[in-house]
């Protein structure tokens with residue numbers, strides 16, 4: 001659907017926020033991160049003790065969108081989750097070991113793509129089906145916020161190794177989150193690492209870091225108060241990012257304070273794929289049934305009337321392109337759907353795995 005986004009996207013379609021050019025300040029390292037455990041799959045993980053929590057946002061949260069409502073009680077079992085987003089270095093180790101080729105590195109199969117488009121959509125020329133990805137290309141001036149084509153471009157040759165397209169590379173970004181990975185790319189990595197993607201419920205429970213029903217992963221204070229708390233967008237979206245938090249594009253993972261569970265960048269930096277299908281009406285469905293919700297694995301199918309043909313999976317946490325004027329999804333309850341085959345400059349992931357016996 002990546003190519004489809006570029007060519008057929010309706011003006012007011014999905015609420016995709018932008019992405020930077022990756023020219024932020026030098027790698028600041030991970031201030032409080034722990035080194036990987038010897039003999040373990042890449043990346044340290046944190047054990048999150050299961051429990052019950054309120055998932056979603058109340059009406060009093062002025063930044064909340066309807067898809068986050070109504071708030072409802074959900075119980076999750078204990079699980080492990082990556083302390084940080086998966087980095088370029090970690091993803092490179094996976095590719096090195098397996099020879100995996102991501103979706104953005106493959107030409108687009110029209111036979112597959114057409115099922116995600118309105119029936120009867122004409123086949124674009126071959127040239128338009130060449131391998132590439134969606135790259136944030138900020139305009140030089142203010143543009144209407146109802147048309148994401150104002151700041152997103154299909155760039156042939158853009159992929160995880162070349163985040164801004166041919167000519168760009170990962171030098172100095174080894175510890176930044178990998179981007180331009182699709183849901184199936186992320187799932188393949190997780191399988192290799194002996195993990196899986198988190199469910200949407202696990203993700204939100206982890207993002208809240210033990211704080212009940214708070215609007216932000218750090219509590220109540222606005223993101224702009226005092227020290228930077230997350231890598232989001234400052235200035236005027238999408239044309240002027242003043243980089244006040246230190247990063248106009250992605251930041252090295254762990255550059256901002258961890259949440260209450262010791263997890264980094266659950267707010268901002270890059271969006272993170274979850275295992276679940278995306279349904280805009282999921283929470284209304286659940287609360288309508290009135291049954292206890294325990295370890296929900298997500299709905300059996302996707303549903304979004306604005307994008308009826310896209311097979312969308314859940315993405316969480318917002319990105320360095322989040323700005324309250326446009327998309328405040330850096331809040332733990334923020335959620336949206338993204339076509340499963342779509343990589344973008346601001347979408348990455350982290351992995352989870354179930355807690356075993358003896359994990360407490």
Ligand SMILES: [Ca+2]
Pocket residue numbers: 231232233234243244245246247248249320
């Ligand atoms: Ca930023």
Ligand SMILES: [Ca+2]
Pocket residue numbers: 085265266267268269270271272317318
């Ligand atoms: Ca994130």
Ligand SMILES: [Cu+2]
Pocket residue numbers: 017318319321322323327328329330
């Ligand atoms: Cu956002």
